[in-house]
Amino acid sequence: MRNVYTKVTLLLTIALIALLIANNLIYYFISKEKLERQEVDNLKSQAQAIHNILDHSREGSAYVERLVGEKLRAVALAIRSRLDPDIDNVTNEELDALARELAIDDVTLLTKEGEGFVLARSSKREEIGLSTNKWGLWNKVFLELYEKKNVTAIRWGDALDHYWTGPYSVSDTNAEEFYKYGYYYDGTTNYIINPFVSNASIRQYEQTIGIASIIGSITASDPSILEIAGFNPTALGRERVVAKTSSGQTYTPRYYAPVFFGTNAYAHEELDEKEIRRAIETKASTSYKADVNGRTILKTFIPVFTDKIDELGLVTDNSVRELEQNLDYYVIGIAIDYRSIQNQLNGILLEMGMIILLVTVVCMLLLLLLNRYFSRSKDQTAIEAQATYVEEMNVLFNNIREQRHDFVNHINTIHALAQVGKYGELRAYTQEVVGEIHDINEMLHIGNPPLAALIQSKLVQAQRKDIRFTYAFSNMSGFPQGVRSVDFVRMLGNLIDNAFDEVAKVEPEQRTVELTGAIEAGRLRFIVRNAGSIDEAVMDRIFESGVTTKPGGRNSGLGLPITLAIVRRYKGTIKVENDNGVKFTIEIPVAS
Template identity: 40%
Template sequence: MHLKSRIFYLVIGYVIFILFFNNILFYVTTKETLVGNVEEQSVHAASNLRNSIDQYKTSVKYVEDIVGQQLRLAAIAAKERLSPQAEHVTNDELEQISKELGVSHITLLQKQGDDIIGVRSSDSKEIGMSTKKWGYWYTAFLQLLESRNVTIPEGQKLPHYWSGPIEHADTDPSKIDKWGYYYDGDTDYIINPYVEDIQIKQYDRLAGPDLIMKKMIEDNPGILEMTGFNYNHFGKPLKVSKSQSGQYFVSLYDRPIPFGTYMYEDRDRDIDNVRQALERNEPVTYTTVVLGKKVIKSYIPVPSDADNQQLDYPYVIGVVFDYHMIRDVLEEQITTMAARIGFLTVLSLVLLYFVFRMIGRNKDEAVRVTQEAYIDEVNDMFTTIRGQRHDFLNHVQTIHTFLQLKKYDDLHRYTGELIGDIRQTNDIIQIGHPAIAAIVQSKLVTAMDKKIDFRHEFAPFGSLNLGVKSVDIVKIIGNLVDNAFDEVTWLPVHERWVELRGWYNAGNLFISVRNPGRVLDEEERRKIFMPGYSTKNSGDHSGIGLAITKERVGSYKGTITVESDIGQGTTFTVCMPLQRFGI
């Protein structure tokens, strides 16, 4: 296969490889970006949910406080109607007062030994009820009896009054009630009015976390599920309490899943990721398959309120995102990008084809011109050699004539000129490199026309592989010598000389060109290799000869330097490594 064709196909293959690699990179980066967007979307949804839940909790707290205040008023009103001694109060009396005050029931609690017992109540289940194992509730009762006020952080605290949070009734866990406890020291019992918290339940149905999540899922089609994980209890044995009626129940604050649904269960990893998310206080995201569906699960931590950790537990919001949404978006983008890349690829290959044709034509033309110049220079050299051989008989006859006439001075002068001419030609031939010999011969002719003393000295290269293409060696020597010729043309004839030297040392080829003339300053030496820059005033110079020379030298990993001193003239020195490329 032709070299140019191989290069063309190699470039096409390289372009196709780059496009293929670019497509893979685009796919991977786009996928990562979309997954990152999903995580951001999940975090954003969880943040909105958290804010909504916080607002909900604030509203619930406000409603609870209002209900608690109403219970306190009911307790004060009941006190005015009741005897100060519990033994003089009847259960029927409490039932009647409860109906009149609009509360569900009223219970009277009395301290008996190390326990506080329900001694009278409008609800028969409350009679004989023990509170000793009720934790901070029992502590609150003791504080009421001892100091008339409650100081524990939990619950609502008012003068002579305490109200606990909404919770399951210990005597009937099927009910969720709100209790109030009043004691001012005028009675031998704590007055405990309570209501079944229908208002809170109704508010929860209208504005609770489940309704908020349902709305968010509707607004975000990619979200399949949102779950609230109770950090204190999720993944741990279920904490079940037994009521005094013998029923089992789970406290509102001990539920592993306080809100949301939990259908996309990956339990072991869910437990680990919930723990990591809250302990690191940063979202955790991973991709998995659950229920035969590929999903992205994110876990966003919500730390507890440091001021009220009993009632405001830490939790993690889990968001399950449908991975197929990413796949659909990714496929759409890939299809669009593939169409664009396909069109641009075809267009690039067409343009590449025409560019290669133009480069090939220009290259062929450049090679043709260079080869013609090279052939002309070689022909000139061989013409000189043939001319010397042709004139050899004439030279011999002339020498013989001078001898016969005994004109020895003329003979000495003539043979001296003849030997110098022959030595010069032999020096060129001994260079051993046709391209260098040809360019030196060519510049000798030019120097004679311009009356320049052109001195040249080259180490015999023989069969040594210089590592520089013939075309480039001609460009380098030709540009440097032409530049030197132009510089000395302005000098008087007897001061015009140019010295060209070539040698090799330590694996490097050296070429130097030296000429007299003015000294170049630092600024000129710095700019002299810049395209378009010239130290000559003549409009015939483009200022690109030295720039081309530097570019050619650089292509062989070589260097070119310039020195300019008074008495030494200006010297350009080229250094290039040997045996790098074939001639």
């Protein structure tokens, strides 16, 4: 039995540890998902902040650019006043001197030729002779200016009286250079005046407080952020767009560049394209985790929808002068080193490991203590049950020995009464002897020695307390093997003792206790009935520990709870009712 209990204890320990490990693994993966979600939420906040700062930055850039555009108009007015209105009377050297004097990079003069214009004079000699016929919308601007109309052909740049300036644009003679061009014509000359300056001022502004500076500050403050980039969705899944300057140089216009700003060194071409498209389609942030360039990265894409793409400086070159579509969104991508999350997860895993180890040790100690406690409790219960069993058997055997010892005295008495002829006294005496022997035979016919011993001991107790204790059993010869004798002795013993205590409260002539037992229809049934009654309020709680009907609450009130526990152990039932006295009924299913 002890080996079985040890195995059960071991299995319970293993099950508890397995449950604990499973619980902590679930917690680990929930924490992993939560950390990733928190990191994505943080990146979304970063992206929104970048977009907001970018908006403000471009507002500042636009303001600086407007100032430059206004300066170029003032320069154009000065040039008009200093030059001959006829292009034939203007030299390139004059333009060189004016550019130096007015602190601009260069100045070019455009003359009308057919449906376009030719760059006729310039301080930048390589521009001389270029035609605007293939400049699309910009050529329309020049035609509107030449007709002294307000510029409406293009939505970019700034239009003033007799003047228009576009955004910073790539140079037609050098694709590496960007300039701010201004165009002035009021009809007093036969040429359009075109002063321009490089984007040095804007570059300086960008380096100080622009997007590059912002990205640098963010990555410096959070080392886990590897890079930030502004992605161009229109460049996804298409070949690289190549444009040519008038001088034949090739380049990719910023409008068609895959990355508007920042860097994309940690690129996964397939996943980047897939997640960017999904971000645009769902209008929600998306993420993926992958190994790129020897690192595990978590890359998040946040779509940004805005009608200020032009103001963000993304349309800045002559190659898109005929662009008709509006781009009103872009995607901010942020790549972080997944080690930052993994380090937190490793910390959680370490903590969980320590917790599992600690709880395992505690559980083992508790189970060891419980094992010792229940072993002792079990041993003590067995000892007490065995003592009860032995006591009841001793009472029975002592009674039999006493009757056997008295048998000679009975014979001598009978013989003496017969000799003196006192037959009436002889008849009464022999009836008493036969009745006592009949009682012993009835007990022996019960068919179960422990039960017979219990009945004998309770008969002795009843005689001492002046209680009429009767019993009747049927079909008990085949007592079920599944029910331990120790258990039913404890059950019946508790019920009979309680019945004796109850009838002790009434007059002797009312002190009756009945016990019946039978095995019928696959059930073992015992009924203990005694005179008196139980209050209904007490009856509802009669099987609770500590509840007792004894005067002053004496004794522990544990007999009935113990009886209930034993009955339930055998999947039986016990009930109490007021039925011609107090009636307790126990029923236990047994194998047929």
